Amino acid sequence: MNKLINAVKNTILRYKTILVAYLIGIILYITCVIVIPGFGIGSHFKVLVLEICILGILSLGQTLVIISGGIDLSIAGNLTCTAVLFTYLSGGKNGNVWFIILIVLIVSSAAGLINGLGIAYFKIPPLIMTLGMNSVLIGFVLVLLGGQTGGYSPPILSQTIMGSNRGIPGAAIIFIIITIFITFLLSKTTIGRKLYFVGSNENIADFSGIKSKNIKVLTYILGGLFTGIGGIILVGRLGQSYLGMGDSYTFPTVIAVVLGGASIMGGSGNFLGTIAGTIIFIMLKGFLSALGLTLPIQQIINGFILVVAVILMPRSKR
Amino acid sequence: MNILNSVQAKKILKPKWSNLMPVLILIALFIIMVILQPKTFSLYYIGIKFDNALPLMFLAAGQTLVLISGGIDLSVGGVMSLTTSMLATMQLNPIIVILLTLMMGIAVGIINGLIIEKLNIQPIIVTLGMWTILGGVSFLFLDMDGGVINDTLHSVMTSKILNIPLSFYLTAGLVILWYLIKNSRFGYTMFAIGSNEKAAYCTGINIFASKIKIYAVCGLFSALAGIIYAGQIGSGSPSVGNNNILLSVAAAVIGGTSLSGGRGSITGAIIGVFIFKIISDVLLFAGIPSFWVQLFQGIILIVCVALSSLYSSIKSRAGEQID
Numbered sequence: 047m048n049k050l051i052n053a054v055k056n057t058i059l060r061y062k063t064i065l066v067a068y069l070i071g072i073i074l075y076i077t078c079v080i081v082i083p084g085f086g087i088g089s090h091f092k093v094l095v096l097e098i099c100i101l102g103i104l105s106l107g108q109t110l111v112i113i114s115g116g117i118d119l120s121i122a123g124n125l126t127c128t129a130v131l132f133t134y135l136s137g138g139k140n141g142n143v144w145f146i147i148l149i150v151l152i153v154s155s156a157a158g159l160i161n162g163l164g165i166a167y168f169k170i171p172p173l174i175m176t177l178g179m180n181s182v183l184i185g186f187v188l189v190l191l192g193g194q195t196g197g198y199s200p201p202i203l204s205q206t207i208m209g210s211n212r213g214i215p216g217a218a219i220i221f222i223i224i225t226i227f228i229t230f231l232l233s234k235t236t237i238g239r240k241l242y243f244v245g246s247n248e249n250i251a252d253f254s255g256i257k258s259k260n261i262k263v264l265t266y267i268l269g270g271l272f273t274g275i276g277g278i279i280l281v282g283r284l285g286q287s288y289l290g291m292g293d294s295y296t297f298p299t300v301i302a303v304v305l306g307g308a309s310i311m312g313g314s315g316n317f318l319g320t321i322a323g324t325i326i327f328i329m330l331k332g333f334l335s336a337l338g339l340t341l342p343i344q345q346i347i348n349g350f351i352l353v354v355a356v357i358l359m360p361r362s363k364r
Numbered sequence: 365m366n367i368l369n370s371v372q373a374k375k376i377l378k379p380k381w382s383n384l385m386p387v388l389i390l391i392a393l394f395i396i397m398v399i400l401q402p403k404t405f406s407l408y409y410i411g412i413k414f415d416n417a418l419p420l421m422f423l424a425a426g427q428t429l430v431l432i433s434g435g436i437d438l439s440v441g442g443v444m445s446l447t448t449s450m451l452a453t454m455q456l457n458p459i460i461v462i463l464l465t466l467m468m469g470i471a472v473g474i475i476n477g478l479i480i481e482k483l484n485i486q487p488i489i490v491t492l493g494m495w496t497i498l499g500g501v502s503f504l505f506l507d508m509d510g511g512v513i514n515d516t517l518h519s520v521m522t523s524k525i526l527n528i529p530l531s532f533y534l535t536a537g538l539v540i541l542w543y544l545i546k547n548s549r550f551g552y553t554m555f556a557i558g559s560n561e562k563a564a565y566c567t568g569i570n571i572f573a574s575k576i577k578i579y580a581v582c583g584l585f586s587a588l589a590g591i592i593y594a595g596q597i598g599s600g601s602p603s604v605g606n607n608n609i610l611l612s613v614a615a616a617v618i619g620g621t622s623l624s625g626g627r628g629s630i631t632g633a634i635i636g637v638f639i640f641k642i643i644s645d646v647l648l649f650a651g652i653p654s655f656w657v658q659l660f661q662g663i664i665l666i667v668c669v670a671l672s673s674l675y676s677s678i679k680s681r682a683g684e685q686i687d
Contacts, residue, residue, distance in 0.1 A: 169673040185655070310488060341500075345499055346504075
């Protein structure tokens with residue numbers, strides 16, 4: 047019996063920050079439901095779930111990259127590129143949607159692959175490499191559109207993503223599948239262990255026989271793939287693609303990862319924490335806009351929350 | 365003796381070569397541009413380019429100092445936006461407003477430095493938060509592009525001395541300032557902290573005070589960038605900084621500044637800014653649609669940094685063999 051209590055205690059202590067993050071998310075949600083009429087019930091609940099799914103999938107990719115000690119700032123570009131390429135190829139029609147999704151996901155993974163190769167093998171700092179890639183992808187979108195503003199989503203995609211009136215939205219199912227996949231990857235395979243090792247000290251990982259370069263490339267590929275999936279879901283949710291649709295997603299992913307207790311220096315971080323961070327971020331966003339605060343004030347509060355959250359997070363010494 | 369000589373030679377040659385590469389790229393771009401459009405080889409056009417590049421130059425200069433010390437400052441854009449918004453809306457004596465904006469820039473830098481050093485948090489997160497906050501505040505001052513800038517400031521910023529635009533003199537001033545900084549105590553501590561913070565601490569450098577100074581100077585430079593931009597354009601913009609933040613880092617890195625600290629120069633950053641500003645013109649004169657500009661900017665950024673980091677890794681490998 048004592049053993050059991052100890053085990054529970056240890057688990058709670060181990061995941062303290064994550065539990066706290068979830069608690070904050072839940073408290074925020076309950077407060078919003080009580081304070082603001084119509085918040086988080088019925089159709090608005092679905093809106094929140096969809097937003098959490100999109101930001102959550104993007105943030106999971108970002109989590110992997112940040113654990114490995116890098117950062118991915120090409121999310122905005124990759125998201126926009128995927129979305130625009132998808133609507134461009136499908137032309138807003140239902141035919142061949144699944145085949146086109148496959149192509150688009152290959153393109154977004156390829157962008158991640160190039161990121162990874164540049165960072166791991168050419169030793170380009172992640173900040174600069176992904177930033178340059180962001181510029182390249184946005185440029186690609188501009189070339190592709192050639193002055194147009196965007197395209198429309200095929201109806202079948204929107205139906206799948208949003209789900210029927212009372213059914214579970216497809217986006218949520220995809221999100222759950224990805225979460226299970228990452229759980230499996232990080233905790234049940236050697237890749238997960240290696241990833242944390244590479245993030246905390248690349249040199250030592252190299253000396254212990256881990257091919258840290260390949261691990262890094264893999265994280266960026268997965269990051270690109272998840273961004274692509276997020277982009278397609280966003281197209282389905284909005285019903286269209288347009289230039290700059292991904293711009294407001296890069297930094298929220300970083301914020302979600304940091305709120306989830308990861309260190310931006312790499313080596314620590316947890317996908318469950320990231321999901322909690324995503325929930326907190328979306329709740330706050332909904333709460334602040336429901337209060338009728340103007341966008342600038344919301345932005346100021348977001349900035350404060352980021353800094354305060356990082357100050358309050360327990361962290362290792364530099 | 366022979367080995368010593370070669371090591372010494374390497375030490376002397378290494379910074380020179382890595383400094384030279386961005387210059388070569390800039391010269392190549394310039395030559396291509398002049399071939400494509402001979403009229404660009406004129407004082408008028410080059411003056412416009414200097415005007416165009418000046419705000420980003422100041423931003424990149426401040427960023428370079430922070431990067432050399434091993435940090436990064438994403439709040440530079442926020443300071444720049446807020447400065448232009450304040451200048452465009454505050455109906456006070458322009459000198460007072462300018463002083464206020466400069467003080468604001470320094471204060472933001474000090475707050476950044478305090479949080480980073482006292483609470484031991486990664487610079488990228490602190491300054492990202494600061495950027496978000498300042499971006500919001502500047503929208504509170506000015507909700508869209510516009511406002512009126514004081515006429516005197518506008519005419520000063522667009523003035524010409526001896527038929528050469530003011531921006532040219534300011535650029536020259538920036539270069540001179542860099543040589544003063546580099547050979548000052550402030551400069552030495554900056555490089556020392558960036559190369560190895562612990563070693564710098566052990567030699568008795570006051571890391572805390574120096575870092576706060578560096579971030580404050582960066583804030584000051586960003587405010588200056590905002591003043592110059594507002595003066596040139598004649599109106600304020602609450603979002604102008606956002607596009608320039610990452611560009612300032614990129615320009616510094618193309619100019620040979622290392623993101624891991626301890627290496628870099630403002631002259632390099634200035635060249636990096638010009639590379640970015642000239643690419644778009646080269647593409648324009650080559651008859652390539654403007655949609656391609658961003659694509660090429662990204663590729664050039666990646667290629668430049670890849671070349672310089674490959675070069676330095678080859679160099680360091682060669683150095684290891686000698687030792």
